[in-house]
Amino acid sequence: MQARSERTRRRLVHAGAQMFNRCGYASATLGQIAEVAGLTKGALYFHFASKDGLVDAVQEQAHAVLREFVRRQWAAGVPPVQALIDMTHWLAWALHEDPVIRAGFRITNECTGRQPPVTDFHQAWIVEVLRLIDRAREAGELRDHTCADGPETLMSAAVCGIGVLSGTGISYPELRRRVGALWSSLLTALVPPEHMERYDVRASALTTGFVAAV
Amino acid sequence: MQARSERTRRRLVHAGAQMFNRCGYASATLGQIAEVAGLTKGALYFHFASKDGLVDAVQEQAHAVLREFVRRQWAAGVPPVQALIDMTHWLAWALHEDPVIRAGFRITNECTGRQPPVTDFHQAWIVEVLRLIDRAREAGELRDHTCADGPETLMSAAVCGIGVLSGTGISYPELRRRVGALWSSLLTALVPPEHMERYDVRASALTTGFVAAV
């Protein structure tokens, strides 16, 4: 009877993500979550040792989705700077489409001060971004910067900004436009002028649609 | 005895900000806050109608500090782009130094979904930033952008990024360095190349030290 258990667990993670998004970590109650999942706290308690356990599972699931996206991108051989662009577009899409991703972000911030969770989703994002920046720098695709860490800080901020922006009730098309606008400014700061035309600041096909499969 | 009342109220706001920073809105309890303030819950309820009332007061206080900073900057006649730079430096400093500012940011995010607070501190920031960008654009200090909203989105993201960065336990000198690095990249994206030398990406004297006076 592995299948039903697995499905139940997934429903709980999903419901948890939904409620964490709506109310935040502390205000979301296990009762609500179980109810949204169409289950009881008994089921929840069977699958997760505690509220924190559920949170960890949400983070972990979000992280798994991220890893899968990165893997595909890598497999597709997208060059680093374009990969950064696509990644932010995918982030915007995922934040809008997948409650787990959104919850992963929100929870990360709210649980600061608590004992460190198993996986810190926000951190995971930064790590991926940093890796791509490194690759881009090694490939000579970045403009020379007077200060080290400039691109890193800039990209981290961009990720944060998209996260917050998507939480303001903005529509996805609008969000997508803003991410494009962001990049049309950002590219100037990151790459040499003569490379500008190499990149497409709009969302590519890769950046949407595979989440549900995971 | 107006004076003592005022001091008590300030102590409560301060203690509230501290606890909201440490535990988040929902997990911070009025008991702790009162204890940190060296008072009792009775006193707290004398000054504020409810927990939300205290939160509003914290936001309002943070907003007042921001307004005061903006007023001084305006009075000093700082040109818009430089004002943006100084503003972020001041933000970094204030996030590190004044619990009220930090709490203002954190609470704003966590209380999403609640009935709108009297003042939304994060929003207030964005508003000020947008205003400066408008002035800069009108003054012709911005580079032509293919997409509208590029600078706006970029700056909003920068503010978010600094907010999150300051919450990671980073030291103030390091944070300050990162803000400088951020700007050395950011300027390229925002202003025409020939204006680059006009601005100082380091923190100016104006950006620290006056908070306590408010």
Add this chain to the structure above:
Amino acid sequence: MQARSERTRRRLVHAGAQMFNRCGYASATLGQIAEVAGLTKGALYFHFASKDGLVDAVQEQAHAVLREFVRRQWAAGVPPVQALIDMTHWLAWALHEDPVIRAGFRITNECTGRQPPVTDFHQAWIVEVLRLIDRAREAGELRDHTCADGPETLMSAAVCGIGVLSGTGISYPELRRRVGALWSSLLTALVPPEHMERYDVRASALTTGFVAAV
């Protein structure tokens, strides 16, 4: 308002004792206790940090009553063996009349294995009994025993026996008769035959009626 608080606290201790007697430590719920006391769980929580806190208070209160009884007995100058007799009679009476005393006994047994409570009521009894036996032995009122610890073990057992007996739903007059019968056998074992007439195995006036005053 010290008086009201004191009265509330006493009511809670009393209600706790009642419920602990009726259901045992683990099965008695704070909700029931508060209800019996005509108060709410909030009030309970104000006065006691936890269920264990309440238990400790019950034990402590029982102990206080015991101490007071011993003090009076001492003040009255009752000789040791008679004091032992009176003490058991008082125990029988108190077990029947004062829920706090009864609860003190029951809780002591049930909480074995838990971290040691502030005061162990059963132990306190044994200590008093042992003290009186020592005094009796020094005063030469005890018969020579081939084995040391004989009287001590015997008296400890008597106390246990009365405790259990009173829990079987026996009426007080019957219980009192049994205690008398117990002593008419016990005296033979404890004191020399020629002293037998010195003692009154029935309950003396001192042994009832002052509990409510404490």
Add this chain to the structure above:
Amino acid sequence: MQARSERTRRRLVHAGAQMFNRCGYASATLGQIAEVAGLTKGALYFHFASKDGLVDAVQEQAHAVLREFVRRQWAAGVPPVQALIDMTHWLAWALHEDPVIRAGFRITNECTGRQPPVTDFHQAWIVEVLRLIDRAREAGELRDHTCADGPETLMSAAVCGIGVLSGTGISYPELRRRVGALWSSLLTALVPPEHMERYDVRASALTTGFVAAV
């Protein structure tokens, strides 16, 4: 496969007795019990209808052991007063050695107020003791008592006292010594002086070692 089932059941009873001793009836959980038994809750519920069912089984098992002891004693033709002595020694030994016996006692007390269990172990003890006292009285082995019920109450108390004493963490040799001391005082109270030498207050060979066989 009757044999394995039987063994499983016995392991559960044993594990239940252990946990009831350690935590008391209400606090011992079926999960712990199953774990101690190296089984799962499913298995437990196959063998027992409920927690109370398990408790009854423990009581019943304890009672069976007691009956077997009494039967052997009877078969050996031990005279009543000596039988009483041996019985208490056996009790001391069994309390120390067999968790089921100990649990039988503890549970009896804690379940007061619950619906009457199938067998009340403590009561069963008293019944056996009373029976022996009757036989002794009929055989003229008891001293004349001014009050009826003196020996009965005394012996009941002795049983209680041993039960409690064994729960204080005392070592078995020490406990055994105390039981001997108890009897050296008790005999004086129960039998005529001229019979005193007939009895051996130390534990006889019969009183240890056969429990495991049951």
Add this chain to the structure above:
DNA sequence: ACTCTCGGGACTTCCCGTTCTT
């Protein structure tokens, strides 16, 4: 024939925001 995985409700303790009295 027997055992376990999985899930369901029902409480209980704890404790929080709040009000009322002084």
Add this chain to the structure above:
DNA sequence: AAGAACGGGAAGTCCCGAGAGT
């Protein structure tokens, strides 16, 4: 402004079935 009391949940977790294995 403190002290006291109030309700109302929330997390946790326990006892217990029902279905699926073995």
